[in-house]
Amino acid sequence: MEPERKLSAEAGSVFQEGIGLVLSRWSALQLAVENEWGGRDSRRKAEQLVADIFSWFNHSTEPLYIDDLEDMLNEAMLSLNTMTEDGSIEEVAEKLMIMHEECLNCNFKSIESLREANQRRVALPHVREVANDDDEDSDEDNDNIDHSRGNDDSSNMMVDIPEAHLNLNPVDVSSNESKPKPSAEAEDGWEVVGPRKHRGKRN
Known part of the structure; x- marks a missing residue:
């Protein structure tokens, strides 16, 4: 059986930055943080999510399944009193899985692109x-x-x-x-984030 591959120190540092960049572009998460739907420590919860995701990728002894990552993202949003119904959790999880695979191969192009886009x-x-x-x-x-x-x-x-x-x-x-x-507050105090894209399917 092939041994589990691990990120090098350099790749791990870049990958952690990449996780933060992906989450910074996740509209549902940023709305929850900016509006403090999860209370005053909403921003801290979002920062903790970056660390938790990195730890999951880097220290897990089990095979990495995208379903587990989606569950982690969903739980983080629930801690921010936000239910996402726009398919963004699956989209973010997929990006992170691909990014991790790239970093294992010391390919940081997608993270560099995100970095440049974020600066602009x-x-x-x-x-x-x-x-x-x-x-x-x-x-x-x-x-x-x-x-x-x-x-x-x-x-x-x-x-x-x-x-x-x-x-x-x-x-x-x-x-x-x-x-x-559109972001009507439900009776039980949850914020519901609706679909973002109404025209066609994403590529």
């Missing part, structure tokens, strides 16, 4: 935030000089708001007309 995504709100502040200042300065330019600036600011909202939570914007409150 994090930088965007800061750029937009500074631009908005500048717009407000220039509005005040230009009020007596050029009213038409001030109007342009303020209309640009109004456009920024739904765009930023769209990036954070596509469900809310796309289903506003039919469902005023």
